[in-house]
Amino acid sequence: MNEEQIALFTIFGGTGDLARRKLYPSLFRLYRKGFLKNKFAVIGTARREWTDDYYREVITTSIDALSPTEEEALAFSSHFYYQAHNVMDSAHYHSLKELADELDEKYQLEGNRLFYLAMAPNFFGTIVDHLKSEQIIDTRGYSRLIIEKPFGSSFESAQQLNEQIRAVFNEEQIFRIDHYLGKEMIQNISAVRFGNYIFESLWNNHYIDNIQVTLAEDLGVEDRGGYYDKSGALKDMIQNHILQVVALLAMEVPNTFSEKTIREEKIKALKAVRIYSEEEALENFVRGQYVSNTFNGKDIISYREETNVAPDSRTETFVAGKLVIDNFRWKGVPFYIRTGKQLTTKAARINVVFKPSPVNIFNPEDVCKTLPQNILTIYIQPTEGFSLTLNGKEVGPGFHLDPVKLDYRNTAEIIENSPEAYEKLVLDALKGDATNFTHWDEVSQSWRIVDVIRQAWDKEEGDIPTYKAGTMGPAEAFDLIKRENDDWVWKPDEWYRERDLLK
Incomplete structure (x- = not known):
């Protein structure tokens, strides 16, 4: 009961x-x-x-x-x-x-x-x-x-706001809500990691090549143009949702699964995220703004044509970047993040890309040709579940390898009957459980990380990159990851391009 x-x-x-x-x-x-x-x-x-x-x-x-x-x-x-x-x-x-x-x-x-x-x-x-x-x-x-949210618009404003609130309520009484932390599969990150030794034993730079976090939206700003034009994707999505997901992926194993220990490890993880110089921020982060396009038979207006958006707006509707975590576990493993509006489809997912086999014994003519990498995917929305891509033998003569996917998705019935994010978080607040809320130390460190990026962009005077509505962002986002000899795992726009539904 x-x-x-x-x-x-x-x-x-x-x-x-x-x-x-x-x-x-x-x-x-x-x-x-x-x-x-x-x-x-x-x-x-x-x-x-x-x-x-x-x-x-x-x-x-x-x-x-x-x-x-x-x-x-x-x-x-x-x-x-x-x-x-x-x-x-x-x-x-x-x-x-x-x-x-x-x-x-x-x-x-x-x-x-x-x-x-x-x-x-x-x-x-x-x-x-x-x-x-x-x-x-x-x-x-x-x-x-x-x-x-938003809890402030910069570290300085957030700190001032926090001081006002803390003059009346102590930290244990404050519940800073981030609805992403109430989503079933975000909470399942801990279950995947800490409930399966097969993954936790591999959850480090010895075995993981890179980690990719994508939160994609397929709509524009709708009736939020006035707010969004002052905020942009960096503050609206990176500072809170995406950095919270990164903290859960990067944190160390807590001694017990409790509010206090989880919070402590998330804070440590965020403090290990390198705060770039402005020059490094420009090198490792790119932005974009959507322009008009015809996608899947629908004409989409540009961001600057949206209601309550300035006709010369330089606000970014897309952000992609590389985070570096300076600790023993993650040294050398890039965390690639991206988010944007008017992308190909609405979805949120995490791709954990494992390192390839060091030697390809199946290709004697070219032993240097690496095998396809194993990829663990955590589907957050709209579908919920996991998949693991492995290399198996292709059916038939010879010994050719073919990637196969072990796939589990929650049924529509389970998704429909599972508690909605706000329902779970309101119940947690009633119980006094702040595990899935953000602590001030997390908020403040997140602002420190993004403030440098914002300041670097604000000093730039040239045109910002653009991308056609319905695509997965500007070319610069793909160039960023290719510089590291990596590639975005998830490319939903390719399906539409192959059918001539997207230019």
Whole structure:
């Protein structure tokens, strides 16, 4: 039986898109599974003048896709309350405290309070200051804070923001959410490594040639042009999602599988990532911006034509780079990373490329010709699973080798019924488990790594590289990896080129 969690949720930004698409459905899943029962309540706050009844209609609509019964939807939504709120107005926090205290008594919530800041980071400091000054967090239970990214826009701004929050909440109370860490196959990285000695024994520079991490999106900026044009792919994806994945891949084996030991090893791994000079950053990282193209019969506009994007924008929509990890385990093993918008397909995967056999005994005419490399692939989305490419004998006479793939994918039924990332992370926060959240030491080191790259790019004055929408990035991204005599393992655009669906 699932253990009931008792808490009052206060969602700042309760009328926003994130709350409707992710938070309310996630809370309903927890309710349906019994993690939330009778002893919970939710206060949604925002500037809009909504009533409780209207707010509950919004909640009911947001969970429609989960096919609740009328009775379920009514019972669940009855726990939701709305308060119009100006985050800058102290009087509104006084009203918020009164409602919180009233709900605490009504639902027997034991003073447990979880605050979710689904708002712009420039409001975080003001909100936490008022939570303290109005004594909203002075209860007999716990107070925890969930913060959405972006956490700052540079190391300096992130540090300033962190100091504001830490003046009210200690690190153990702060849950910096990165939804990638809630994905099933991201959490499976540890299972693959530490649960299978066959891999962990090979997980080093003696056997691994390179590691590739790709987070690809097949859409443009859609309605986020205003935000994205100030952020770009480096800050939007590399600083958080990709560096978190790299930390899980590169970390040392923890003594125990616990929040504290995993966090310690991830921090060590990030601190071992070489912080480049600006010259090294330009040599090892490339950027790109998508331009118009016809892909699979669809005309796609350029980034500069997107809504709320400056017509002369130099914001990157694609980043590829080589990370170097300066420690004993990974010396000489490049970690190649790439991410971008308007690429060939939406997918996230990791390719661990093992070194080739040192001698090819099967080709006596050319013993120097290396065999195809073994590759372990971890599929993160949209499919979930693993594959391992091995060399086997081709069927028939002679002794020709042919790569074969050992492949496992979670079924559609498993994927459909597995917890969504936000559902898992909200439950972790309720339980006080920060294993799959980012610690300040991880955030700060990630900013140190990317800040140099950003500064180097900002000093460049020439045109930035471009790539046609539907392709896997600019030519410079392929040149970067070829300089190391390597190649990107995953090339989904080749399928479309072969069928003349992509130029």
